[in-house]
Amino acid sequence: MTTAFIERSNRALADRNLKLAIDRTTGTARTKRAAAVAAWPQFESARDLGRDIKDHVTANLAHYLSEFERNAIASGAHVHWARTAQEACDIVIGICRAEDARSVTRAKSMLGEEIGLPHAMADAGIERVETDLAEHIVQLAGDTPSHIVWPALHKTREQVRELFLAHHTDPGALATVEAMVSSARRQLRQKFMAADIGISGANFLVADTGSICTVTNEGNAELTTTPPRVHIVTAGIEKLVPSTAHAMSLLRLLVRSATGAELTQYTTFHCGPKRVGDADGPEAFHIVLVDNGRTKMLTEGLAEMLRCLRCGACLNHCVVYRQIGGHAYGGTYPGPMGAVLTPVLDGLPIAQDLPKACTLNGLCEEVCPVKIPLPAMLRGWRERAWRDGLEPQTIRNGLGLWRFMVVRPGLYRLATRIALPAIRLFARRGWIRSMPLAGGWTRHRDLPAPAARSFMDQIRSQGR
Amino acid sequence: MPISAKNAPRVGLFVTCLVDSMRPSIGFAAIALLEAAGCVVEIPRAQTCCGQPALNSGDTAGATEVAKHTIALLEGYDHVVIPSGSCAGTIRVHYPELFPAGSPWHARAVALAARTFELLSYLADIQRFQPQGVALQARATYHDSCSGLRELGIKAQPRKLLAKVEGLAITEMDGAETCCGFGGTFCVKYPAISNAITEEKTANIKASGAELLLGGDLGCLMNMAGKLHREGSPVRAFHAAEVLAGMADGPAIGEVA
Numbered sequence: 001m002t003t004a005f006i007e008r009s010n011r012a013l014a015d016r017n018l019k020l021a022i023d024r025t026t027g028t029a030r031t032k033r034a035a036a037v038a039a040w041p042q043f044e045s046a047r048d049l050g051r052d053i054k055d056h057v058t059a060n061l062a063h064y065l066s067e068f069e070r071n072a073i074a075s076g077a078h079v080h081w082a083r084t085a086q087e088a089c090d091i092v093i094g095i096c097r098a099e100d101a102r103s104v105t106r107a108k109s110m111l112g113e114e115i116g117l118p119h120a121m122a123d124a125g126i127e128r129v130e131t132d133l134a135e136h137i138v139q140l141a142g143d144t145p146s147h148i149v150w151p152a153l154h155k156t157r158e159q160v161r162e163l164f165l166a167h168h169t170d171p172g173a174l175a176t177v178e179a180m181v182s183s184a185r186r187q188l189r190q191k192f193m194a195a196d197i198g199i200s201g202a203n204f205l206v207a208d209t210g211s212i213c214t215v216t217n218e219g220n221a222e223l224t225t226t227p228p229r230v231h232i233v234t235a236g237i238e239k240l241v242p243s244t245a246h247a248m249s250l251l252r253l254l255v256r257s258a259t260g261a262e263l264t265q266y267t268t269f270h271c272g273p274k275r276v277g278d279a280d281g282p283e284a285f286h287i288v289l290v291d292n293g294r295t296k297m298l299t300e301g302l303a304e305m306l307r308c309l310r311c312g313a314c315l316n317h318c319v320v321y322r323q324i325g326g327h328a329y330g331g332t333y334p335g336p337m338g339a340v341l342t343p344v345l346d347g348l349p350i351a352q353d354l355p356k357a358c359t360l361n362g363l364c365e366e367v368c369p370v371k372i373p374l375p376a377m378l379r380g381w382r383e384r385a386w387r388d389g390l391e392p393q394t395i396r397n398g399l400g401l402w403r404f405m406v407v408r409p410g411l412y413r414l415a416t417r418i419a420l421p422a423i424r425l426f427a428r429r430g431w432i433r434s435m436p437l438a439g440g441w442t443r444h445r446d447l448p449a450p451a452a453r454s455f456m457d458q459i460r461s462q463g464r
Numbered sequence: 465m466p467i468s469a470k471n472a473p474r475v476g477l478f479v480t481c482l483v484d485s486m487r488p489s490i491g492f493a494a495i496a497l498l499e500a501a502g503c504v505v506e507i508p509r510a511q512t513c514c515g516q517p518a519l520n521s522g523d524t525a526g527a528t529e530v531a532k533h534t535i536a537l538l539e540g541y542d543h544v545v546i547p548s549g550s551c552a553g554t555i556r557v558h559y560p561e562l563f564p565a566g567s568p569w570h571a572r573a574v575a576l577a578a579r580t581f582e583l584l585s586y587l588a589d590i591q592r593f594q595p596q597g598v599a600l601q602a603r604a605t606y607h608d609s610c611s612g613l614r615e616l617g618i619k620a621q622p623r624k625l626l627a628k629v630e631g632l633a634i635t636e637m638d639g640a641e642t643c644c645g646f647g648g649t650f651c652v653k654y655p656a657i658s659n660a661i662t663e664e665k666t667a668n669i670k671a672s673g674a675e676l677l678l679g680g681d682l683g684c685l686m687n688m689a690g691k692l693h694r695e696g697s698p699v700r701a702f703h704a705a706e707v708l709a710g711m712a713d714g715p716a717i718g719e720v721a
Contacts, residue, residue, distance in 0.1 A: 006654070006656075009657055319643045320657055357653075357657060360520065360650075361614070362614035363610070366614060379519075379520075382521060382522030384522070385522055387522075399518055402513075405512075406481075406512045406515070406530050407529055407530060409510040412512045416485055420485060430719050431690075440651070441690070443659075444656075444658070446691075446694045446718065450486050451485060451486060454485055455483055455491040
């Protein structure tokens, strides 16, 4: 059955440029991560610590949320609560309107993508300027991110050059990557200084200080959040950590797992608005805490997914992601972590292919810095899809018949005795090139002919 | 140290449904190796399939029914040995997950899991077996199947055993630990994605310069061998047990005797 997911993945598989772009970026990421992990003898115990920190917060979520709120308000921030994506967007748009904002800069935030903030801002007629270089590319192309760390991973440098030539006011020749970066910098610099509001996400919400932490390699988060009058933070409630020390422990895991670096170029803790005597900073500081399905995950056996640091290591190492890229997944988050999250966000009927399009090879769990049991969680979604009757009837019938025989060895033996010679009729010199009902296999590979007599039949003849 | 007949373990050999139908020689190789290692080998007659197709499709009730059949069949042996990492992983890791903790079936599943082993790791780790007098002049490369590698920690054992085969050279391919794209029902549900993964695998196999592809899981081997054959590659595929039992002078996977 050809589903929308299969159509999208077929398009992706046919795109050789995409494959090249995925290989370049994820290949480098895998190599650098491996080197970073090899150079860190305590990596395993750091993973255990990271897991324990996140699980502790999840188990005491209400406590840390109220501690964070209390301290954030004490620092002069306004704290808003959003149960849904819609509520979160309404709060952000409301602040923009109240501040009479014309131009809003935004630092990359997957939570912002998750809640549909770019759309909501367009609908509200507010100019949105993406300041992360990759998000800038995605915005110029009218596109969506295809990776949670490198949103424009699907674009080759040649495609980026064309985009910049078409959209930048002063692109120059753009002969090199450096020239492209400079052109983007010229294009964005004036926007940074003219913006009324800057919106960022948060990598961590620090409960005991009420501060929020952003990490970038471009410094765009600082330029987005410092010059404008107002800084709005949108963050999922799972970003909480008890203290700055805990944030630092998780940062070491996050950055090494994402890029292989020890730390990002820019790591900033933002604490409230500009105070008396501060040289710069926003006059107003808003924090929008977003649930959007997270508390539901707690009660539906998906609590471990709330550990996720959004490092992207599971994407970079996933054999399926590496072939089809991020857009084929059809949700905000691709790869293994996306295959767990998208059914929560978009519903299992729409997203049911995602947990199934996985070989369960286990590498994602092996590289996850907080030991999320991704394969087990994907199995959980498969069980749910089966229980909910989402599996096609043909497959249910086939598996039902198979099961009926598997627990009846006499019948199973008889069926084997009939099937093996029948299947062998399709073989030529040991191989089957095509056979009815076997197209899934033989479209791309040959099938070795089965045995003339099964092992168990041969054993019986030998009297063992 | 030779094991005396008196304390020789009684081993139940579960050959897997794929070996039963597709390649019985792996089952016979397993018998030969286990006997050479001093085991008393029995073949439980009512064995069929471990239930992975149901388990991986989310059909928990179906998987549980099959698991009960298999547990009852195998629990009387000292050890249960399986020439497949993914089927051994199903019994060792996933059977206990199918039953509520504290239930009688859970206890039986846990007891069976503790006595169940994948063939190559059983020979190397439990029996400290070393093949003797086996020779094969060939360059081979070894694919680490995912379940065996990540659920059971099988990596060094097959290489240690194969190192004792005279004349056999193992050339490691790039990405030996990367999934081959088989994934059980995945490969027929998402054939185009599976194929793209397998193409990268076969490219690495060919680039290794090996004449033989070896592995410990027939499903993965059929997938890679089937792709290599479609691509016209001369690389031949065997289960490592066939090589260790001195049976690699016969037809490789897909070859006619």
